[in-house]
Amino acid sequence: METHGEDAAVQAVGALADPARRRLYDYVSSKDEPVAREDAASATGMSRTLAAYHLDRLAEAGLLETSYARDPGRGGPGAGRPAKRYVRSARETSVSVPPRDYRLLAELMTSAVAADDTGRVREALVSAAEAEGTRSATPARTLETELRDRGYEPSDADGSDITLRNCPFHRLAQRHTDLVCGMNHALLRGVLAAHGDDPERARLDPQEGRCCVVLTGSF
Known part of the structure; x- marks a missing residue:
């Protein structure tokens, strides 16, 4: 396992140690569609500015992915710029101290089972x-x-x-x-x-x- 990969995983997991970020992450993760900053702030009881700060930190850590979209029904001239939205990242993050690679073991074992023709x-x-x-x-x-x-x-x-x-x-x-x-x-x-x-x-x-x-x- 590469060192920079370990560092990134530790930083990502560490980002969830902050209670506010964990609440925001859990809320975004509970939704199937991308979440706007305003909705996340309202659901977690914090200001939009604070929520935006923590959401961006979670995105920087690779735990959330971002996109831009207007609210449904809003478009055309005067609609304003698309709002930033957040969704849980598809990337998996795990940390093992000391390093262990159970994922590789599982992949090898499933490959072996799949190869059994009987x-x-x-x-x-x-x-x-x-x-x-x-x-x-x-x-x-x-x-x-x-x-x-x-x-x-x-x-x-x-x-x-x-x-x-x-x-x-x-x-x-x-x-x-x-x-x-x-x-x-x-x-x-x-x-x-x-x-x-x-x-x-x-x-x-x-x-x-x-x-x-x-x-x-x-x-």
Whole structure:
């Protein structure tokens, strides 16, 4: 791992140590569409100037990405300049002290499983994932808390199904989609079973920008 890469990751994670920046980052991350400074300031209870300062620092750290757009319905002469907007960066940031490369290990292992023509290793992985979901779940917590703590960012905003806005295995899923999504699906089936819920609620429904699994029904 290159030194400048480590330094950038440390600086990015360090940017979230400030409570105000963490609130802004969490708010922007909770939205599917780019967020305007005014909206972020209002949602986090700070002035627009302060919010803009912290948002730009988060963008400089690589945690947010920026774009410019006018509000819907505003255009043409006199509409003013497009406003700066922020969205969570697709770039992953992690820090390990001392340096460890579990990501490389995971990529090597998934590549090896994908290369197994017999399908036996894949079956063993799916079985192990479902068993791990059952074993490691904490039924004393709500299902929403369980999913949130595992990094899925669950949302039932549409009132019908629970979508998972983040995939904890995103990078691996990009390279080995079928394998990783199948493992993820099995893991969530195990989590549901541990919570006394119906494992069949977990279904594969790949969509751009979110986890490949959807849970039918609401919390």
